[in-house]
Amino acid sequence: MxxxxxxxxxxxxxxxxxxxxxxxxxxxxxxxxxxxxxxxxxxxxxxxxxxxxxxxxxxxxxxxxxxxxxxxxxxxxxxxxxxxxxxxxxxxxxxxxxxxxxxxxxxxxxxxxxxxxxxxxxxxxxxxxxxxxxxxxxxxxxxxxxxxxxxxxxxxxxxxxxxxxxxxxxxxxxxxxxxxxxxxxxxxxxxxxxxxxxxxxxxxxxxxxxxxxxxxxxxxxxxxxxxxxxxxxxxxxxxGDAEGLEASYPKVGGGLPRLRVDDLSWRNADPFGTSLSQLRLEVRSGEIVGIAGVAGNGQDELLALLSGETRLPRGERERISLDQLPIANLHPDARRRLGLAFVPAERLGHGAVPDMSLADNALLSSFHQGLIGAGLVKRGKVLALATEIVRRFAVKTPDVHTPARSLSGGNLQKFILGREVMQQPKLLVAAHPTWGVDVGAAATIHRELIALRDAGAAILVISEDLDELFQISDRIGALCSGRLSPLKATAETNVTEVGGWMAGQFDNPAAA
Structure with missing residues (x-):
């Protein structure tokens, strides 16, 4: 120097x-x-x-x-x-x-x-x-x-x-x-x-x-x-305020299987996409499973198949099940009614409609939570839900009538995750929950995920941030070229081993 x-x-x-x-x-x-x-x-x-x-x-x-x-x-x-x-x-x-x-x-x-x-x-x-x-x-x-x-x-x-x-x-x-x-x-x-x-x-x-x-x-x-x-x-x-930054989250073993992916293979017609090969995955009630991986190794394809944006033929509907009910051919709204909530990787345009207010964005995925009656939107309940999300998740916004596009990335992420958590889902699938989010907002999001886990929900987190996954996950694995590594208890592995999985250094698909 x-x-x-x-x-x-x-x-x-x-x-x-x-x-x-x-x-x-x-x-x-x-x-x-x-x-x-x-x-x-x-x-x-x-x-x-x-x-x-x-x-x-x-x-x-x-x-x-x-x-x-x-x-x-x-x-x-x-x-x-x-x-x-x-x-x-x-x-x-x-x-x-x-x-x-x-x-x-x-x-x-x-x-x-x-x-x-x-x-x-x-x-x-x-x-x-x-x-x-x-x-x-x-x-x-x-x-x-x-x-x-x-x-x-x-x-x-x-x-x-x-x-x-x-x-x-x-x-x-x-x-x-x-x-x-x-x-x-x-x-x-x-x-x-x-x-x-x-x-x-x-x-x-x-x-x-x-x-x-x-x-x-x-x-x-x-x-x-x-x-x-x-x-x-x-x-x-x-x-400034270090509340929650020192949190060390205990690891748990989970309860009964809630999400099961059974020998799932899917061919992607997109030449720039990734096909999935023989994925086996189980997420239990009361646990967080983390899936690591460098972008472009099948994360988007797996997320689409779990959320219902991509559906399998009726003959393969049992490849994905929620509480033993086959869901692989169900539309997204049917999966939500069974208890699935979803936080997508892209905030604007996928997680939220940019020009719509926060209140209307809250309604988009929470409509089955008693917000519609006799074909009419119950505006009072919608506003109350949006207001509670803003309060509970410390979303910085003038009010719930503010368009989603006007929020910073971190605040919009807190709102989207809050909207899904407030539905008290049986299964939450979250993609990159703290992508581009500062340490304060990340601590808020992590605390809410742990609280949801401790309330009995099954949570699948797909992220490129290994530090985050080791902090909040009870079990962890990695995707590489459309293949899923073994899943291990987080306490029984380390960054070096998971990094090897991210590079394809594993032999067997994940065990259920």
């Missing part, structure tokens, strides 16, 4: 950004030295995204100064940011799946790409230099999630990047891929590249980052050396 006489690679002084009704960034100071891995932490709505956009030239600050290597600059757009040496890898990759690795990188480099042969040579040289070997001729859709992230990073490195911004870079990686990424990032830092690392995974921040800046409510709430802090201390800087 820089000596005391060397100006920092990037320095922000009193950066302020206002939007109508919101002070997103309030006089924020930030310093990143050459060769430093610096974490930017904060709960949803803390101002991280706005600050990243200012650094990368997507948004202009209202006031304050941006200094690049000691010189004041105005970063007008991402093209200028890249010209300065600032690169960014977003949480959601921006790659064309039907193009090759080389073609995707060529689009970013433009005239600097050179001839195809020259570009392929440079891709191999740069990727191998940092331990991220890539085949330039591979089509992107054939790459794993970890390999696609390599393409994004290599694309930045080929533009002579001096500051690399990574937004939640480990959210879709296996533990082994995280380890490989950290080796690469440490090698980059050793050569003088600065890294701004945004993550909700505090253990990873403590293991990787030299320093951290924590935002709360648009302001800097603290600076620290992560390795010298506990996860709880970092969380307190982020959310």
């Amino acid at each position: 820089s000596s005391s006489n060397t100006p920092p690679r990037l320095e922000l002084r009193a950066i302020t950004k206002r939007y109508p009704g919101t002070l997103a960034n309030d006089r924020i100071d930030l310093r990143i030295d050459a060769g430093e891995i610096h974490a930017l932490l904060g709960e949803n709505g803390a101002g991280k995204s706005t600050l990243m956009k200012i650094i990368y030239g997507v948004t202009a600050p209202d006031s304050g100064t941006v200094l690049w290597q000691g010189q004041a600059v105005q970063v007008r757009d991402p093209a200028q940011a890249r010209a300065l040496g600032i690169g960014m890898v977003f949480q959601h990759f921006s790659l064309f799946e039907t193009l090759t690795v080389a073609e995707n990188i060529a689009l970013a480099l433009g005239a600097e790409a050179g001839t195809p042969k020259q570009l392929e040579g440079r891709i191999r040289e740069v990727s191998q230099r940092y331990g991220m070997g890539l085949d330039p001729q591979r089509l992107v859709h054939s790459l794993s999630i970890g390999e696609r992230q390599r393409v994004e990073i290599v694309r930045c490195l080929m533009q002579d990047i001096k500051l690399l911004i990574l937004d939640e870079p480990t959210s879709v990686l296996t533990p082994q891929e995280v380890d490989e990424l950290f080796v690469t990032l440490r090698a980059l830092a050793a050569e003088g590249c600065s890294i701004l690392f945004i993550s909700h995974k505090l253990g990873e921040v403590r293991a990787l980052c030299h320093n951290a800046t924590v935002l709360r409510g648009g302001r800097v709430s603290g600076d620290c050396v992560p390795a010298e802090c506990s996860d709880l201390e970092l969380a307190r800087l982020m959310v």
Whole structure:
């Protein structure tokens, strides 16, 4: 990292950004030295995204100064940011799946790409230099999630990047891929590249980052050396109130089988989808079963078959059963009437209708809870339900008439999960329940899932966050290429073994 006489690679002084009704960034100071891995932490709505956009030239600050290597600059757009040496890898990759690795990188480099042969040579040289070997001729859709992230990073490195911004870079990686990424990032830092690392995974921040800046409510709430802090201390800087953050949930054995998936195979006609092979799964009353896996390994297909969005022929209706009743050919509303509740992966458009109010969104999946009579909606009961969801799950919203699209991701997630939990289901299937949610909201969601479990519900959680699954699951397994690993009691396995399952290192399908 820089000596005391060397100006920092990037320095922000009193950066302020206002939007109508919101002070997103309030006089924020930030310093990143050459060769430093610096974490930017904060709960949803803390101002991280706005600050990243200012650094990368997507948004202009209202006031304050941006200094690049000691010189004041105005970063007008991402093209200028890249010209300065600032690169960014977003949480959601921006790659064309039907193009090759080389073609995707060529689009970013433009005239600097050179001839195809020259570009392929440079891709191999740069990727191998940092331990991220890539085949330039591979089509992107054939790459794993970890390999696609390599393409994004290599694309930045080929533009002579001096500051690399990574937004939640480990959210879709296996533990082994995280380890490989950290080796690469440490090698980059050793050569003088600065890294701004945004993550909700505090253990990873403590293991990787030299320093951290924590935002709360648009302001800097603290600076620290992560390795010298506990996860709880970092969380307190982020959310203030540490209630529930120390919760250690006891593991249970569960009761009678509630959900049973029996030798389920399903062929996906989508060439970019995943087919399922001989899945066997049992979730008991009063337990949480966690299914890990990197995105694209059959999670969406399994969720659709469980929720009823995809149905099997009548002759295979017993492949999925709820309390011994075959449901594999039933429509979603019929499954809900039998006691199934569902939290989908996509909030807007799947979990909630963006332009509809929270009250109307509460009605969408709770209509069979006495909210309709004689063909008429009982508006008073609908409003009372929505109001209770907002209160119980601490959803930040002006009122229940607010459109779903106006809520932050974390608050909408709490509302959707609350809507399903309030139905007191026999079986809850939840996909990525705390995706992109800060530690405070995640603690609220986890407490509610445990309470529902302890009330006797069977819960199946599908998530890419291994830390979350180990925290709340009683048994755990993993999906890889449409196959399900064995299920083990969480206390009898570890992250390394489950990470191996995520990479397909298992022989037998899960036992019932």
